[in-house]
Amino acid sequence: MINNDHNREIQAEWDLLTCLFTNDSPYPWNPDTVEAEAYFLEQEAAVSLLDGFTEAELAERSQQFICQMNPLWSVTSLKTGFLQRFAEQIPDELLNRLLEVATRITQQVSFQSLSLADQLVYCVQDLLPQWSEEDLQVLARPFAYAMRGGELEGMEGGSAIVGSVCWSELSEIEQARTCLVITRYALSEILSDQENS
Template sequence: MNNQHSPSQLSLDDASTEVELDFLSTIVLDDNTYPWNPQAPESDSYFDSLEQELPLSNLLSDAEINSTCQNFYRHTDKLWLVIDTQNALHQKFVGLAPHNLLNNLGKIAINIVEQVNRLGSTLSLSDQLVHCVNEVLPGWDLEDLEVMARPLAYSMRGDKNNAVEKTLATIESADWYDLSEVEQVRLSLAIALYAISYCQ
């Protein structure tokens, strides 16, 4: 058996050995070690030196930091609401509608409710339902959607769950793709109603 190494093999071995030695010397000989216990009094000087190297406090004022934090928290709260709403829709309408339709209706419903609350809009519930469904099923005429949304909006004055359950009871097939276009719209309106009432 021949144990001789080719010149390229030797250069690769030498390079990896050099990298390993550099790494080892950095670990062993470097005086700036990370304080594994941030609560220890001697770790304060380490963190102070890091802050001196990158003075973030000079980049933003306190007002800008507070404003940025509030925007961040508002955005994360909205993301959690989107996730909660979509999870609720998936649990309620599992197997009845495609996942992407449920996700889109959830996001649209949250945006509409947020817009109504923020702007003090007088957008009726029927109009909110039409807006939701029009974005996911854009081939429909708005007047037709309004006619189909009115019974759900009026029944919402009572119990929202009852209105959704009544709609679900009138839809015969359980598979989205077996439904007629009218049944798909009715189901989408019921899903939008459930999403709007969930995130209010």
């Protein structure tokens, strides 16, 4: 399955590299040379392309650009925060996959009709294929309903569930619980970001 967000990220990186490493001659260091005058005239001509747009068109297009960039920034800052916070508790690959699923699913309208326990199970079931959906439902209930008031108990100070133990040292149940706690926290953060934007 092709991830459009990943493709956009790759395209943005490619565009940045293309801009940075163009085949154009570098900026002339000595502005008194003949080559410098030609360079400056060429640069002024390139800037005059913006004169073809009205201020209203520029404002509209810049607003569209900002609207497209805001979700990308929030996802990136969310990933960075989660990697810093949970890097010791869960492998980066699993954490990234979990965040991608949680982000993708919160954008679906049908997702909002699911109970919180169902949302948690949906997000982690691909990460934990050895667990049946019913077993994950049983494990998800305490995290879905104990944290109902918006309080993520134990997440701020580091609970016994999400402690400083390495992922490989956790039992399967502890790994599942860790995934569910992190997923609950991720869903809360993503929904909060969506409400604020």
